[in-house]
Amino acid sequence: MDSPYSETVMDHFMNPRNVGEIKDADGVGTIGNPACGDIMQMFIKVENDVIVDAKFKTFGCGAAIASSSMATELIKGKSINEVLKVTNKAVTKALGGLPKVKRHCSVLAEQALQSALNDYYKKEGIPSPVKMKSEEEILAE
Amino acid sequence: MEGIINFDHAAATRPLHDVAESMKPYMLDVFGNPSSMHSEGQRVKEAIDEAREQVASLINASPEEIVFTASGSESNNFTLKGVAFANRKKGDHIVVSAIEHFSVLQAAKSLEKLGYQVSQIPVDKDGLVDPDDVKKAITDKTILVSIMYANHEVGTIEPIEEIAKIVKKRGILFHSDGVQTVGTIPVDVKKLNVDFLSFAAQTFYGPKGVAGLYIKKGARIDPLIVGGIQEGGRRAGTENVMGIVGMGTAAELASKEVAKRIAHVQVLRDLLIQSIEEKIDHVCLHGHRELRLPNNVNFGFEYIEGESILLLLGMENILASSGSACTSKALKASHVLSAIGVSPEIANGSILFTLGIDNTEADVNLLSEKLPRIVDRLRAMSPLYQK
Numbered sequence A: 001m002d003s004p005y006s007e008t009v010m011d012h013f014m015n016p017r018n019v020g021e022i023k024d025a026d027g028v029g030t031i032g033n034p035a036c037g038d039i040m041q042m043f044i045k046v047e048n049d050v051i052v053d054a055k056f057k058t059f060g061c062g063a064a065i066a067s068s069s070m071a072t073e074l075i076k077g078k079s080i081n082e083v084l085k086v087t088n089k090a091v092t093k094a095l096g097g098l099p100k101v102k103r104h105c106s107v108l109a110e111q112a113l114q115s116a117l118n119d120y121y122k123k124e125g126i127p128s129p130v131k132m133k134s135e136e137e138i139l140a141e
Numbered sequence B: 001m002e003g004i005i006n007f008d009h010a011a012a013t014r015p016l017h018d019v020a021e022s023m024k025p026y027m028l029d030v031f032g033n034p035s036s037m038h039s040e041g042q043r044v045k046e047a048i049d050e051a052r053e054q055v056a057s058l059i060n061a062s063p064e065e066i067v068f069t070a071s072g073s074e075s076n077n078f079t080l081k082g083v084a085f086a087n088r089k090k091g092d093h094i095v096v097s098a099i100e101h102f103s104v105l106q107a108a109k110s111l112e113k114l115g116y117q118v119s120q121i122p123v124d125k126d127g128l129v130d131p132d133d134v135k136k137a138i139t140d141k142t143i144l145v146s147i148m149y150a151n152h153e154v155g156t157i158e159p160i161e162e163i164a165k166i167v168k169k170r171g172i173l174f175h176s177d178g179v180q181t182v183g184t185i186p187v188d189v190k191k192l193n194v195d196f197l198s199f200a201a202q203t204f205y206g207p208k209g210v211a212g213l214y215i216k217k218g219a220r221i222d223p224l225i226v227g228g229i230q231e232g233g234r235r236a237g238t239e240n241v242m243g244i245v246g247m248g249t250a251a252e253l254a255s256k257e258v259a260k261r262i263a264h265v266q267v268l269r270d271l272l273i274q275s276i277e278e279k280i281d282h283v284c285l286h287g288h289r290e291l292r293l294p295n296n297v298n299f300g301f302e303y304i305e306g307e308s309i310l311l312l313l314g315m316e317n318i319l320a321s322s323g324s325a326c327t328s329k330a331l332k333a334s335h336v337l338s339a340i341g342v343s344p345e346i347a348n349g350s351i352l353f354t355l356g357i358d359n360t361e362a363d364v365n366l367l368s369e370k371l372p373r374i375v376d377r378l379r380a381m382s383p384l385y386q387k
Helices: A007-014 A062-075 A088-094 A100-124 A135-140 B017-023 B039-058 B072-086 B102-113 B131-137 B160-169 B241-279 B306-315 B335-339 B361-381
Strands: A027-033 A038-047 A050-059 B066-069 B093-097 B117-121 B142-146 B173-177 B196-200 B211-215 B283-285 B296-301 B350-354
Touching: A007 A062, A007 B306, A027 A100, A038 A062, A038 A100, A050 A062, A050 B361, A062 A088, A062 A100, A062 B306, A088 A100, A100 A135, B017 B241, B039 B066, B039 B241, B066 B072, B072 B102, B072 B142, B072 B173, B072 B196, B072 B211, B093 B102, B102 B117, B117 B131, B131 B160, B160 B173, B241 B283, B241 B296, B241 B361, B306 B350, B306 B361
Parallel strands: B093 B117, B093 B142, B142 B173, B173 B196
Antiparallel strands: A027 A038, A038 A050, B066 B211, B196 B211, B283 B296, B296 B350
């Protein structure tokens, strides 16, 4: 069946990686609202400055689910310093591209990740180096 | 395509074999321009005349009351703008409902920019227009009321005859967008007492790119396209001959088979509604339960998003449609669902199934078997869903 998405997007939509919640997560970020059609929730577990586990839950379209799945894959096993550099562009690239109207979904993935990192820093009592950016700011980069 | 199950008949039906066969000579052999005096031209003219009779007969009109157009959207634009321009001296006020097709709503918006006044009347939670609201909206300046016969998304059938009584009593022109009804349920323009009625071949197993507008004898309307005497001067331009011939055949078949078609799809519709309500929790049927097109099923599935549902249905070769923001180019949820008071999150999780004569009970059973799994699978991923 033809789809508007790349094979990688369809793979991550059909077989999403890391779906679920982490009960004792070190950071949780939630972005979006159901009125717009997407909510993304990201959970991270951090040990010695490394993301040892990441999970997500998403209400949204195929691109939103695939972006969440890919974002969790991109950060698992990486140091926080590396993860700070993971952008929507990296998610889109890893997915083999997204239709233009769906770039918004990769932005949500970046924002959900930033939000989870902020939550982690807050819980640790460390000033966060992450500045939450709007969709416009991210797309302008 | 083999193996595809089409539950998206409101968007397009597969042209019937007889329809395609009737069009073939006008691609391969008969090529004249119907406006030409010579024999080749006249042969084509006769074919168009015959199609006009077939189409007129489907809706109980006279052949000269039918104008062929290229789409339902054109028929709707034609009516709104043509009536507005032709009747400008009489008034400048138009009444439409909130759930009209975009081709009505946006034509009305264009007219507003030209200084016309537009009143948009609301609908109730089932998508019904209250004739009393139409009565209240009418002013001394009203020149046109346009209320669709049945809604393209939620399938609600409007009380057109009742509204016509009110509108005609005031001597105002009345248009109804009948794209989803003509060929699907019996339509009689005399009984309805409308001045204009839009319809399109693609909803009744005819070709795409051909449609029509019923214009009651004497109803004042300016043409949208000028520069020729085709269609009695009401639409200039060389005719879409094979499309028109195909629509004629489709109309004749629809006249003969409409009762059979209703009986067929209505059983499937009721079976599908029943299975979804039995097998899946947190769902809501959009639109009126009784005053409903026999082929329409529209459900909101809570906690999940429509495009994801469509993609997973697509993996099973099942075609449907959604009112979700994510499936619209404008990234906005359906204006129809919003007008009947459905919250944006549920609108985003809405799926429209429209049935047709090619669907079988086995198709419905397959969908009823696959759908609960698809919904469960997406709910398990949704941060909104708590078991």
